Amino acid sequence: MDERFSGFGAFILYTITAGMMLFILTPLLLVMAASVSDSYFVTFPPQGFTLKWYAKVLQDRDFLEAMRLSILLALGTTVGSLLFGVPAAFALVRGHFVGLAAIKGFLLSPLIFPALITGLALLQVLNKLGSTDARLNLLIGHIVVTSPYVIRTVVTSLQLVDENLEDAARTLGASRLRTFWRVTLPQIASGVAAGGLFAFMVSFDNYPVTMWLANSEYSPVPLVLMRQLVNVFDPSVPAMSTIIILMAMVGVLILEKLVGLRRALAA
Amino acid sequence: MTTSDEAVAVLTVEAPPVARERSRWRLALPVGVLAIPMLAFLTYFFFYPALALLFSSIQTQDSRGIIGRPFTLAHYARLVNVELYARVLWTTLRISIITSALATVLAYPVALVMVKSRPMVTRVITLIVIAPLIVSVVVRGYGWQLVLQNGPKGMLNWILMTLHVVDAPISVLYTETAVVIGSLHVFFPMMVLPLASALGKIDPNLEDAARMLGAPWWKVFLRVTLPLSMPGFVAGFTLVFSLTAGSFVIPAILGGASAVMLGNLIEQQIFVVYDWPFGAAIAVVLVGLVLAVNGVSMWLLEGRRLRRPD
Numbered sequence: 001m002d003e004r005f006s007g008f009g010a011f012i013l014y015t016i017t018a019g020m021m022l023f024i025l026t027p028l029l030l031v032m033a034a035s036v037s038d039s040y041f042v043t044f045p046p047q048g049f050t051l052k053w054y055a056k057v058l059q060d061r062d063f064l065e066a067m068r069l070s071i072l073l074a075l076g077t078t079v080g081s082l083l084f085g086v087p088a089a090f091a092l093v094r095g096h097f098v099g100l101a102a103i104k105g106f107l108l109s110p111l112i113f114p115a116l117i118t119g120l121a122l123l124q125v126l127n128k129l130g131s132t133d134a135r136l137n138l139l140i141g142h143i144v145v146t147s148p149y150v151i152r153t154v155v156t157s158l159q160l161v162d163e164n165l166e167d168a169a170r171t172l173g174a175s176r177l178r179t180f181w182r183v184t185l186p187q188i189a190s191g192v193a194a195g196g197l198f199a200f201m202v203s204f205d206n207y208p209v210t211m212w213l214a215n216s217e218y219s220p221v222p223l224v225l226m227r228q229l230v231n232v233f234d235p236s237v238p239a240m241s242t243i244i245i246l247m248a249m250v251g252v253l254i255l256e257k258l259v260g261l262r263r264a265l266a267a
Numbered sequence: 268m269t270t271s272d273e274a275v276a277v278l279t280v281e282a283p284p285v286a287r288e289r290s291r292w293r294l295a296l297p298v299g300v301l302a303i304p305m306l307a308f309l310t311y312f313f314f315y316p317a318l319a320l321l322f323s324s325i326q327t328q329d330s331r332g333i334i335g336r337p338f339t340l341a342h343y344a345r346l347v348n349v350e351l352y353a354r355v356l357w358t359t360l361r362i363s364i365i366t367s368a369l370a371t372v373l374a375y376p377v378a379l380v381m382v383k384s385r386p387m388v389t390r391v392i393t394l395i396v397i398a399p400l401i402v403s404v405v406v407r408g409y410g411w412q413l414v415l416q417n418g419p420k421g422m423l424n425w426i427l428m429t430l431h432v433v434d435a436p437i438s439v440l441y442t443e444t445a446v447v448i449g450s451l452h453v454f455f456p457m458m459v460l461p462l463a464s465a466l467g468k469i470d471p472n473l474e475d476a477a478r479m480l481g482a483p484w485w486k487v488f489l490r491v492t493l494p495l496s497m498p499g500f501v502a503g504f505t506l507v508f509s510l511t512a513g514s515f516v517i518p519a520i521l522g523g524a525s526a527v528m529l530g531n532l533i534e535q536q537i538f539v540v541y542d543w544p545f546g547a548a549i550a551v552v553l554v555g556l557v558l559a560v561n562g563v564s565m566w567l568l569e570g571r572r573l574r575r576p577d
Contacts, residue, residue, distance in 0.1 A: 009484035016376040021395050024452065027410025028399060030422060034413060042413050044422040084305040091302035103302060110313055112561050114513030116530050117550045120537065121316035124323065124547075144313050147305060205403040207516050211534070225405045229412070229520060238413075241406040248401040255401075256394070 028245055035238035042238065053239035063240060066224040070204050073135070073220060077142040077203035078196045084143065085150030085199075086192060092151070093158040111148045118144060119209035126213070134218040141209040146199035153198065157191025194258045201251050317554075324547035334543055342548035352532065356552070359528045362443060362518075363511040366450040370458040370507045371500060373451075378462035378499075379492075400456050408520035411449045415440040415521070441523035449517040454510050458503035465499025466492070498568055505564040509557045529553045 030044075038048025057063055092104050110118060119141055126137050161184060169179040185192075207222045214223050221244065228234040324342060328334045346352045381392050399407060414422045417438045424436040439445050469492065477487045515530035522528070529549055536546035 007484065009488070013376045013380055016373060017380045017392065020373055020377050020455070021392070024395055024399055024455070026422075027407060027414050027452065028402065030413050031406065031410045041420070042416070043420040044413075044416075044425045084308055087301035088305040091299050095297070095299040095302070097297065097299045103306065106314075107302070107305060107309065110309070112509065112557070113313075113317070114509070114530075114553060114557055116513050116515050116533070117317070117320070117554050118313065120533065120546070120550055121320040122312060124543070125312075125316040125319055128319075140312050144309065147309075151305075201401050205401070207404060208513075208530075211515070212537075222403055222405045225403070225409075226516070226519075229405070229409055237409065241403075241409055244403050244406050248403070249398065252394075252398045252401050 031238050031241045032245065035242040037238075041235070053236045054243075056236045057239045057243065060236065060240075062224060063221075066219055066221045069135075069218055070220040070222075073138055073142060074200045074203040076139050077146055078200045080139065080143040081147040081150045081199045082192065082196050085147045085195065086154055088147075089151045089154035089158055093155055107151055108148045110144055111152075115145055115206070115208040119212035122209070123212040134213060134215045137213040138210060138218070138220070141213050142203040142206060145206060145209055146202050149198050149202060150192075150195035153191050153195035154188060157188040161187045190258045194255055197251060197255055197258065201248070205248075320547050321551055323544055324551045326544055328542065328544050332541065332543075342545045343552070345545060346549055346552060352549075355527050355529060355532045358443065358526060359512055359553075360556075362446055362450065362526065362528065363508050366447050366454065366511045367458075367504050367507045369447065369451055370455055371504060374455065374458040374462050374503065378459050378466050381459070381463045382466045396456050396459050399452070404453055404516045405520070407453055408449055408517050411445065411452065411521055412440060415445055415448070417441075440521065441525055443522065443526040445521040446518050446526045446528070449521045450511045450514060453514075453517060454507045457506040457510060461502040461506070462496060462499040465496045465502075469495045501564045501567050505560055508560050512556055512560075513553060 033046045034042045035053055036049055036051065037043075037046035038050045039046075088107055092100065092107070122137070122141050122144065126140070131137055165183050165187075166179050169183045170176070174182065204220075205222060206220075207226070210220050210223060214220060219227070225237070225240060225244075228237050228240070323334050325338050325340060326334050327337055327339055346356065377392065377396065381389055381396075384392075416422065416424070417436065417440050418424065419428065419436045421436070421440075423439065424433075427433045428436065439448075473495070474487050474491050477491045478484075482490065512528075513530060514528065515534060518526055518528040518531055522531075529552070533546050533549045533553070536542045536549065540546075
């Protein structure tokens with residue numbers, strides 16, 4: 001690729017782009033800096049260096065409990081949304097039936113529906129059903145939100161599968177199941193893994209659905225963090241936030257390795 | 268969306284008709300059956316709850332909290348007629364429109380640089396734009412709280428005062444401006460990605476031709492690049508608008524009491540006032556707003572199907 005900007009236009013483009021990069025990174029970097037600064041209140045410029053806030057976070061029973069809940073919930077959500085999403089993606093790519101487009105639209109509709117309202121509507125119905133186990137309710141809500149993401153990544157990778165390879169395997173006597181397991185699945189493995197990882201991260205960070213379905217006993221990480229922000233003053237919040245930022249970065253790097261970021265997120 | 272369309276196009280062009288025929292008998296069970304579990308799950312836990320919510324927004328709640336008859340549109344009337352609530356509706360619209368407009372103006376340069384630079388630059392920019400998407404919205408809101416902190420110890424105020432731009436600290440936190448800044452930060456990638464993919468599809472020869480014929484850079488942009496990138500713009504604008512309108516966390520952290528949005532009002536009605544029908548009515552208005560914008564954008568994308576360079 002050659003640079004095809006020149007003169008004043010290029011100057012404007014690069015200045016705005018650099019400004020936006022700074023805009024995107026500043027708040028995150030400031031949180032990180034605050035997490036190792038010595039002062040009790042966050043001040044600018046940050047003072048001193050200490051790891052005591054991390055020590056405090058790692059002894060914080062509430063935070064660790066929330067971490068455990070969030071990780072288990074995200075794992076359950078990942079499994080659930082793969083179980084629903086992968087077969088559905090197969091139906092959408094390989095099926096030839098009436099109303100395919102409508103069904104695809106229906107399966108992807110939670111993506112455009114405001115998540116806040118998805119959670120509220122679900123809460124009302126679960127209340128009526130008398131379902132009071134917050135963990136189960138959260139799992140259901142999270143699967144509703146994450147399964148469309150799985151469908152999207154798996155559909156994309158299924159469309160790139162060479163069906164001739166499957167025909168070859170079948171011709172050579174492999175059973176249908178064996179063909180799927182040994183020929184089809186390896187070709188879509190990275191897409192499935194990316195979908196699963198994406199489901200995990202969406203679940204782990206989800207606030208708008210979680211806020212309706214959690215309760216005081218079972219509160220995932222985003223809710224606990226929000227409570228610390230709004231209701232009480234807690235000097236270890238920057239350290240908690242930094243731990244979450246670093247976890248996210250690891251997730252991003254794995255996604256990038258699996259399928260490339262833009263493909264994973266491209267609408 | 269577009270990438271998969273192309274993949275379909277490529278596959279249909281390249282797959283010999285024989286393979287198409289064969290895929291039909293290869294599957295003993297119709298493959299469509301595989302969609303049934305998820306269809307059932309979403310019907311029960313997404314579609315039905317949404318309808319139930321719509322239904323409870325036109326009903327009445329008695330003193331015991333039981334929702335039932337008579338049917339009424341009073342809750343909707345209340346949202347529009349009571350000044351306190353109407354203001355929340357306008358604030359939501361205003362913040363969503365300003366955020367989307369700002370995102371558009373700022374995303375064009377970033378998307379252009381993303382598409383037309385050396386691979387290395389493109390990679391770095393893509394990573395910086397996308398990485399924060401995965402970071403919890405609560406954390407990003409908190410980051411802006413630290414940046415915008417009112418008083419001389421806040422980062423923004425410290426910079427402004429050190430550079431002698433202002434003499435006394437300014438108050439940005441807990442205003443609509445803070446909510447716009449936070450929303451822009453959270454939803455900016457949603458504008459850049461569709462734009463970048465639309466810009467990447469434009470035939471560079473078209474821009475070159477305009478340049479050869481003597482058009483200055485800004486004219487090339489306005490007359491060639493901009494019209495051809497419309498699909499990306501429409502998709503991005505819709506996404507940013509919908510997500511901003513339906514947000515809760517950013518206004519809660521950065522807006523405080525002075526920039527309450529529909530999402531915060533719903534939460535308050537349900538968790539503080541326990542007024543389910545009114546909360547449901549506000550939710551229906553919010554969903555209607557989002558679906559209307561999505562409908563218009565679909566119509567635009569379908570109706571003005573721009574010829575893609577082959």
